[in-house]
Amino acid sequence: MAEPYLLPSEPIDSLDAYLATDFGGLGVKAAQELGPAATIEMLTASGLRGRGGGGFPTGRKWASIAGGGEGRRFVVVNAAEGEPGTFKDRALMRANPYQLVEGVIIAAFAVDAEAAYICLKASFEREREAVTRAVQEMQSAGICSDCTINIVAGPDEYLYGEEKAMLEVIEGNPPLPRWFAPYEQGLFATGPQAGWQATQPSAEGRGAGASNPTLVNNAETIATVPQILARGVDWFRSMGTEASPGHVIATVIGDVVAPDVGEIEMGTPLRAVIDAVGSGLPDGRSVKAVFSGVANAVVTADHLDTPVTYEGFQAIGSGMGSVGFIVYDDTTCMVDTAYRFSRFLSVESCGQCPPCKLGSGEITVHLENIERGIGTEADLQGIMRWLNRVTDGARCYLASEERIVVASILNAFTEEFAEHIELRRCPRPRQLPVPKLVDLADGVATYDETFWRKRPDWTYDPE
Numbered sequence: 001m002a003e004p005y006l007l008p009s010e011p012i013d014s015l016d017a018y019l020a021t022d023f024g025g026l027g028v029k030a031a032q033e034l035g036p037a038a039t040i041e042m043l044t045a046s047g048l049r050g051r052g053g054g055g056f057p058t059g060r061k062w063a064s065i066a067g068g069g070e071g072r073r074f075v076v077v078n079a080a081e082g083e084p085g086t087f088k089d090r091a092l093m094r095a096n097p098y099q100l101v102e103g104v105i106i107a108a109f110a111v112d113a114e115a116a117y118i119c120l121k122a123s124f125e126r127e128r129e130a131v132t133r134a135v136q137e138m139q140s141a142g143i144c145s146d147c148t149i150n151i152v153a154g155p156d157e158y159l160y161g162e163e164k165a166m167l168e169v170i171e172g173n174p175p176l177p178r179w180f181a182p183y184e185q186g187l188f189a190t191g192p193q194a195g196w197q198a199t200q201p202s203a204e205g206r207g208a209g210a211s212n213p214t215l216v217n218n219a220e221t222i223a224t225v226p227q228i229l230a231r232g233v234d235w236f237r238s239m240g241t242e243a244s245p246g247h248v249i250a251t252v253i254g255d256v257v258a259p260d261v262g263e264i265e266m267g268t269p270l271r272a273v274i275d276a277v278g279s280g281l282p283d284g285r286s287v288k289a290v291f292s293g294v295a296n297a298v299v300t301a302d303h304l305d306t307p308v309t310y311e312g313f314q315a316i317g318s319g320m321g322s323v324g325f326i327v328y329d330d331t332t333c334m335v336d337t338a339y340r341f342s343r344f345l346s347v348e349s350c351g352q353c354p355p356c357k358l359g360s361g362e363i364t365v366h367l368e369n370i371e372r373g374i375g376t377e378a379d380l381q382g383i384m385r386w387l388n389r390v391t392d393g394a395r396c397y398l399a400s401e402e403r404i405v406v407a408s409i410l411n412a413f414t415e416e417f418a419e420h421i422e423l424r425r426c427p428r429p430r431q432l433p434v435p436k437l438v439d440l441a442d443g444v445a446t447y448d449e450t451f452w453r454k455r456p457d458w459t460y461d462p463e
């Protein structure tokens with residue numbers, strides 16, 4: 001395994017300590033020497049892809065912002081980390097906030113941004129403190145004396161991490177995704193009616209007024225940038241594969257011996273990642289299913305040798321997501337996992353697109369019926385019907401997540417659904433957590449227990 005370049009073995013807690021590392025501060029110097037256009041070209045050549053879940057090529061995204069529409073430019077760092085099973089951005093901000101801020105400075109320079117926003121959750125107090133300190137120290141040291149970096153402490157909702165909703169939060173609104181992507185309707189774009197009508201606006205609606213193209217990148221993506229600038233494209237491409245170069249920070253939780261985060265080289269087989277980062281499974285247990293967050297198809301035990309790369313997961317009909325692996329052992333009821341994941345997505349759905357809110361709610365009720373032993377064939381048919389329609393007219397990807405994850409469990413574990421209906425009970429009852437993490441330290445994962453009290457309208461049942 002190559003040397004880690006994202007997660008140092010000991011947290012870096014001062015600017016002096018950061019600048020004393022081999023490459024601390026050298027990325028921003030390299031970018032200034034290269035200039036904006038060559039900086040973006042270098043990122044494109046490096047093959048870096050977004051670590052927020054979609055894997056979009058980072059250089060291409062930066063180029064589209066730099067050369068995009070009218071108006072001002074902004075940079076937004078997505079550090080909201082709401083994906084169940086993922087803790088990598090918080091681990092990164094705890095261990096190495098200076099590298100993240102150096103990446104922000106480079107991004108703002110490359111796309112000529114007027115200001116940058118680092119968006120995390122108000123509940124991430126430790127991370128907010130670390131990042132705030134890093135920004136202040138780098139500003140006083142003159143590393144970013146002429147750049148404005150704001151830290152936004154947002155709501156706990158899953159949708160806050162969705163990029164179009166994140167822009168709304170920065171503008172002072174609830175986390176409800178607007179229609180247009182941030183490169184089309186960026187922060188403080190004029191033409192306020194565009195994006196707020198009930199139906200999808202026509203092509204003419206786009207670009208009315210200044211669109212203020214806004215770059216949104218995941219925190220890990222941004223923290224990778226200074227290393228590429230400082231050490232070069234060949235160094236970065238010497239790790240991983242042609243289509244998935246570099247390292248990623250993996251989270252491994254669930255039925256493993258010691259849940260944790262760890263930096264891995266892309267291309268490492270999933271099984272080895274589960275062993276290296278999560279210390280494997282206890283003796284006598286075996287893997288039944290692995291989920292990379294709640295946005296991708298279930299990975300079954302016969303695919304544990306899949307390399308952790310974008311193309312490797314695509315080849316098995318799934319996705320690498322943000323490399324947060326939720327591992328379930330052979331005692332797990334897959335109907336129950338489907339119910340819990342569906343309930344999470346249904347509660348977190350914002351309700352702007354009726355098929356998403358209604359459909360995911362209906363699917364959740366049907367799954368709960370089957371899990372509780374009162375389900376019938378009609379429940380299965382109800383699920384199928386809604387899976388076909390839940391994404392209709394959706395303005396964000398949440399509804400697709402519901403369809404992909406539930407359909408994949410139904411397909412891979414059909415017999416478990418039939419078994420529940422026939423036996424009229426769950427044959428594998430067991431308390432499964434909903435793997436939304438509030439902390440992960442010393443081999444212990446702390447899950448968000450308030451989840452069960454959260455109502456579909458985002459209020460909470462009293463304790």
Ligand SMILES: Cc1cc2nc3c(=O)[nH]c(=O)nc-3n(C[C@H](O)[C@H](O)[C@H](O)COP(=O)(O)O)c2cc1C
Nearest residue numbers: 050051052078080081082161162163217218221397
């Ligand atoms: C419902 C939903 C939640 C999301 N949550 C996050 C998140 O917590 N963190 C994140 O980086 N991206 C999240 N994303 C993806 C972002 O919309 C966006 O694609 C990403 O920040 C782009 O960064 P990247 O190109 O560096 O990957 C979410 C997407 C959806 C649909």
